[in-house]
Amino acid sequence: MDIELMIKDFVINELANESYEGEIDIHHSLIQKGIIDSMAIMVLIRYIEQEFSITISGTDLTPQNFENISTIAELVSLKLNTHKV
Amino acid sequence: MDFDINTDQQNLIKTIKSFAQKELNNNIIDDDKSSRFPMEKWKKCHKMGLFSLPFPEKYGGLNQSFLTTCLCIQALGFSCKDSGLVHSIVTQIICGIQLNLFGSDLLKDKYLPGICSGETICAQAITEADSGSDALAMKTKAIKNTENYILNGTKMFITNEPIADLTIVFARTNPEAKSFGAISVFILEKDTPGFEKCKAMEKMGLRTLQNGELVLTECEVKASSRIGTEGQGAIIFSESMEWERILLSAANLGKMEHVLDLSITYSKNRKQFDQSICKYQAISNKISKMKVQCELSKLMLYKAAELKDHQKRASMESSMIKYAVSEYLKESCANSLQIHGANGYMTETEIERYFRDSIASTIYSGTSEMHLNIIGKLLGL
Numbered sequence A: 001m002d003i004e005l006m007i008k009d010f011v012i013n014e015l016a017n018e019s020y021e022g023e024i025d026i027h028h029s030l031i032q033k034g035i036i037d038s039m040a041i042m043v044l045i046r047y048i049e050q051e052f053s054i055t056i057s058g059t060d061l062t063p064q065n066f067e068n069i070s071t072i073a074e075l076v077s078l079k080l081n082t083h084k085v
Numbered sequence B: 001m002d003f004d005i006n007t008d009q010q011n012l013i014k015t016i017k018s019f020a021q022k023e024l025n026n027n028i029i030d031d032d033k034s035s036r037f038p039m040e041k042w043k044k045c046h047k048m049g050l051f052s053l054p055f056p057e058k059y060g061g062l063n064q065s066f067l068t069t070c071l072c073i074q075a076l077g078f079s080c081k082d083s084g085l086v087h088s089i090v091t092q093i094i095c096g097i098q099l100n101l102f103g104s105d106l107l108k109d110k111y112l113p114g115i116c117s118g119e120t121i122c123a124q125a126i127t128e129a130d131s132g133s134d135a136l137a138m139k140t141k142a143i144k145n146t147e148n149y150i151l152n153g154t155k156m157f158i159t160n161e162p163i164a165d166l167t168i169v170f171a172r173t174n175p176e177a178k179s180f181g182a183i184s185v186f187i188l189e190k191d192t193p194g195f196e197k198c199k200a201m202e203k204m205g206l207r208t209l210q211n212g213e214l215v216l217t218e219c220e221v222k223a224s225s226r227i228g229t230e231g232q233g234a235i236i237f238s239e240s241m242e243w244e245r246i247l248l249s250a251a252n253l254g255k256m257e258h259v260l261d262l263s264i265t266y267s268k269n270r271k272q273f274d275q276s277i278c279k280y281q282a283i284s285n286k287i288s289k290m291k292v293q294c295e296l297s298k299l300m301l302y303k304a305a306e307l308k309d310h311q312k313r314a315s316m317e318s319s320m321i322k323y324a325v326s327e328y329l330k331e332s333c334a335n336s337l338q339i340h341g342a343n344g345y346m347t348e349t350e351i352e353r354y355f356r357d358s359i360a361s362t363i364y365s366g367t368s369e370m371h372l373n374i375i376g377k378l379l380g381l
């Protein structure tokens, strides 16, 4: 399955509050929309690490990498490619 | 996962236990009464290399794994009767870990050697009067002018602050933005103009531990003193809390094991109605429960420490271990006091102090209620 789509599914179904009604586009800022906060980031990283068998730590842990679904998917792809090397 | 304790680890544990029993256990009742920080013992701890356990050798560290560090701190918690001093040591190591994980080479070269040796005392300032559990709702601001940041705000309850040379300060670099991405972390030296620390606060327990307020007024800090990138504060907070919660639990597990030993010995020696009180199930059940809690905690703790050694996430595990050990410790201390009867209530037997010390463990580094919230959230609830 497409990484972006998997992350989008997870964000919509697990992170966005039930009362959240807006559209979530892959380029929308999840931070500004309040979908990613200090608690949600833990849930999201745990999901990504388990689902894609990668580790995200140190310099990868920046707000820029978690800004929107597209940047998160890019980070995951990058990690998957480095693992393959 | 392999939790066999190897010979090197066993030797380290033995050395720390005998060091603590010989060098750290005098005058504790008096120090507790006067809330005095035992600086002479702190200095002995740096001679022992206690602060340097998990750090790279190039900074003067001992390059030990996090699991080994936890085993050493567990041994210290077991054998050092001054839980305030142990808490202070753990805070020092955690500040070093934070700097080592996220600091620039410049900051690490400058500060880690002093942190490892213990000559530089460290504190970590997050909490404010209006933001405790909701830590990231902090109001302290760090506003960038051309080169530097200007910090304004007040931090509360900060461990080691009254005696610290260095403080890791969390502040809001983007006051308009949501908390995530708006907070950054800085390392400040105590002599920085506009950096004012207040005297230590009186407390119920952990009385040798020095906790205080920090007031920042137009306090100017170089951009190079920022730990991590701008806006990375919330992530640094989540990551470093995992290490902190595991290491503090190691110390508290050690204390629980000590309280278990004391309860066994006392209940065997104390006779009422012509037999040892341990023969009454009302007493022995309390002790059996303590033993179960110690063993469960050990497994959870070592698993969480191993995860960090493998650069893995341990958000769920660190919350579970922090919640469990702090609640078990409080319960064990209360039960041990009951087993000791009036003797336990007297200052001299030291159980009442352990009980007072244990209360804070369900408050600092995230309250028990907050840990249950985190676990629930991670379960998708």
Ligand SMILES: Cc1cc2nc3c(=O)[nH]c(=O)nc-3n(C[C@H](O)[C@H](O)[C@H](O)COP(=O)(O)OP(=O)(O)OC[C@H]3O[C@@H](n4cnc5c(N)ncnc54)[C@H](O)[C@@H]3O)c2cc1C
Pocket (backbone or CB within 6 Å): B091, B124, B125, B126, B127, B131, B132, B133, B134, B156, B157, B158, B159, B160, B206, B211, B360, B363, B364, B365, B366, B367, B368, B369, B370, B373
């Ligand atoms: C010994 C000690 C050392 C400390 N050291 C440091 C330090 O070095 N650096 C630092 O920055 N801070 C430090 N602190 C502060 C500590 O981190 C805070 O006390 C802690 O985060 C709780 O905040 P609070 O005390 O303001 O309680 P509050 O957040 O006001 O909570 C009060 C009560 O409400 C409950 N509560 C709050 N929100 C929720 C919720 N959403 N769901 C359910 N229950 C909730 C809490 O569990 C608690 O029972 C220390 C505290 C102590 C006691």
